[in-house]
Amino acid sequence: MSDNLETLYQQPEEAVIARIRALRDELGERVLILGHHYQREEVFAFADVSGDSLKLAQQAAATDVPHIIFCGVHFMAETADILTGDHQSVILPDPAAGCSMADMADGAQVTDCWAQLAGVLNPDAEVTPVTYINSTAELKAFCGDHGGIVCTSGNAERVVRWAWGERGKILFFPDRHLGENTALAMGIAPAEMVLWQPGKPLGGNTAEQLKAARLILWDGFCSVHQLFQPEHADTMRQQHPGIEVLAHPECSRAVCEVADFVGSTEMIIRHVDEAPAGSKFAIATDLNLVNRLRLTHPDKPIWFLSPMVCMCSTMFRTDPQHLLAALEAIAAGEPGNRIIVPKAVAEPARRALQRMLDLG
Numbered sequence: 057m058s059d060n061l062e063t064l065y066q067q068p069e070e071a072v073i074a075r076i077r078a079l080r081d082e083l084g085e086r087v088l089i090l091g092h093h094y095q096r097e098e099v100f101a102f103a104d105v106s107g108d109s110l111k112l113a114q115q116a117a118a119t120d121v122p123h124i125i126f127c128g129v130h131f132m133a134e135t136a137d138i139l140t141g142d143h144q145s146v147i148l149p150d151p152a153a154g155c156s157m158a159d160m161a162d163g164a165q166v167t168d169c170w171a172q173l174a175g176v177l178n179p180d181a182e183v184t185p186v187t188y189i190n191s192t193a194e195l196k197a198f199c200g201d202h203g204g205i206v207c208t209s210g211n212a213e214r215v216v217r218w219a220w221g222e223r224g225k226i227l228f229f230p231d232r233h234l235g236e237n238t239a240l241a242m243g244i245a246p247a248e249m250v251l252w253q254p255g256k257p258l259g260g261n262t263a264e265q266l267k268a269a270r271l272i273l274w275d276g277f278c279s280v281h282q283l284f285q286p287e288h289a290d291t292m293r294q295q296h297p298g299i300e301v302l303a304h305p306e307c308s309r310a311v312c313e314v315a316d317f318v319g320s321t322e323m324i325i326r327h328v329d330e331a332p333a334g335s336k337f338a339i340a341t342d343l344n345l346v347n348r349l350r351l352t353h354p355d356k357p358i359w360f361l362s363p364m365v366c367m368c369s370t371m372f373r374t375d376p377q378h379l380l381a382a383l384e385a386i387a388a389g390e391p392g393n394r395i396i397v398p399k400a401v402a403e404p405a406r407r408a409l410q411r412m413l414d415l416g
């Protein structure tokens with residue numbers, strides 16, 4: 057831990073918050089703080105713009121502010137850096153805030169998968185690679201280089217439809233659940249999908265299975281969302297008749313199939329906002345967001361779907377001390393913890409992101 061952070065942890069939290077407020081005012085329009093919905097309350101309160109991955113990527117692409125502090129996780133800050141100019145800096149307050157799902161596929165594994173597919177079919181003519189935005193810049197670059205695209209949980213259906221319009225098959229990574237749930241909602245049969253298990257020859261499939269498949273799903277998942285189970289929905293419905301179950305599409309197929317509504321964090325928030333007073337919800341996504349919805353909608357009883365705590369520990373890493381340290385470094389003229397994607401990766405990654413943004 058840096059000396060500065062250690063000093064900040066010794067100060068009372070109120071003093072840290074007061075200093076953030078003062079510095080925020082002092083830095084004015086030189087800084088934009090982006091906050092993902094999973095951020096803890098004390099940090100989320102300082103977000104100039106909050107949103108899901110799609111909205112925050114769009115915001116990063118649209119701003120010309122010199123410094124963006126990204127209160128989120130590493131892939132989000134990388135995306136922001138790719139979409140901003142060289143004169144702008146993107147700062148991740150705690151550089152250790154990663155995403156375990158994004159770590160489930162790397163460039164070497166995906167390149168190896170593509171090479172293995174080339175032994176069975178002609179991937180550059182027959183397969184569109186689609187990467188969930190929860191992935192490294194390297195994978196976005198792979199998609200940019202191979203006629204592929206990025207998607208988020210907020211636009212997956214539109215992106216997947218585009219990808220099938222380009223080529224007959226899709227290789228979707230790293231989240232098997234988002235890929236599967238999206239395709240099922242579009243009427244694709246389970247028999248048309250196969251799972252690619254990295255490390256196994258042909259991902260654990262036969263050549264015939266790969267030739268027949270329309271969707272090849274990478275075997276990755278979110279360790280937070282996989283904790284929700286369909287039985288949790290049964291219990292909630294027994295205890296609270298009339299309750300609506302809302303799930304993030306990173307939950308398993310079994311959970312999404314029993315949910316009343318499936319959508320990104322932004323879509324879940326909008327759904328609750330627009331419901332009439334008295335509506336009851338059980339929600340399957342990160343606990344910080346569910347707790348915030350509870351506070352902002354006292355007229356709509358809201359439960360967490362799981363009896364266990366499901367919280368993204370890396371999103372939780374960004375605390376007021378890290379945010380203050382980031383602001384102090386900018387004020388001192390030495391922005392720290394910058395996320396800089398090398399040009400050779402950023403260029404093709406931007407192509408894949410731009411294809412997504414162009415879809416609207």
Ligand code: 13P
Pocket residue numbers: 093107108109110190208209210278304306319320321322
């Ligand atoms: P959203 O884009 O829906 O906010 O999801 C991001 C994420 O990482 C969910 O786990």
Ligand code: SF4
Pocket residue numbers: 129154155156157158190278279280281306342368369370371
């Ligand atoms: Fe990654 Fe899951 Fe955390 Fe989202 S909730 S950032 S997918 S680990």
